[in-house]
Amino acid sequence: MWKFYTVKIDRWKKYQLYEAAGVKEYWIVDVTNESIEVYILKNKQYEFVGVFTKEEAISVHILEGFELKLDKVFV
Structure with missing residues (x-):
C-alpha cells in the first residue's frame, strides 16, 4: 500500500511541475x-x-511527422 501511495504522489507532483514549467509533451x-x-x-x-x-504507434506532437512504433520500444 505504501509503495502505491508513493507512486501516486510522485506522478501527481511531476505532472503539476511539468505542466507549470511548460513541458509541451509528457509521457508516462x-x-x-x-x-x-x-x-x-x-x-x-x-x-x-x-x-x-x-501494438500501436504514437505520433510525437513536438516532432511533426515523427511516429514511434511501440513494438520497437517494448521488445
Whole structure:
C-alpha cells in the first residue's frame, strides 16, 4: 500500500511541475504493462491524448511527422 501511495504522489507532483514549467509533451512509460500515457500541453494545461500499447504507434506532437512504433520500444 505504501509503495502505491508513493507512486501516486510522485506522478501527481511531476505532472503539476511539468505542466507549470511548460513541458509541451509528457509521457508516462509503464514498462510492466508495456504502455505509454501521453499528455499534450494546450493553453497552459495538459490534455490527455491516450494510453498506447505495444501494438500501436504514437505520433510525437513536438516532432511533426515523427511516429514511434511501440513494438520497437517494448521488445
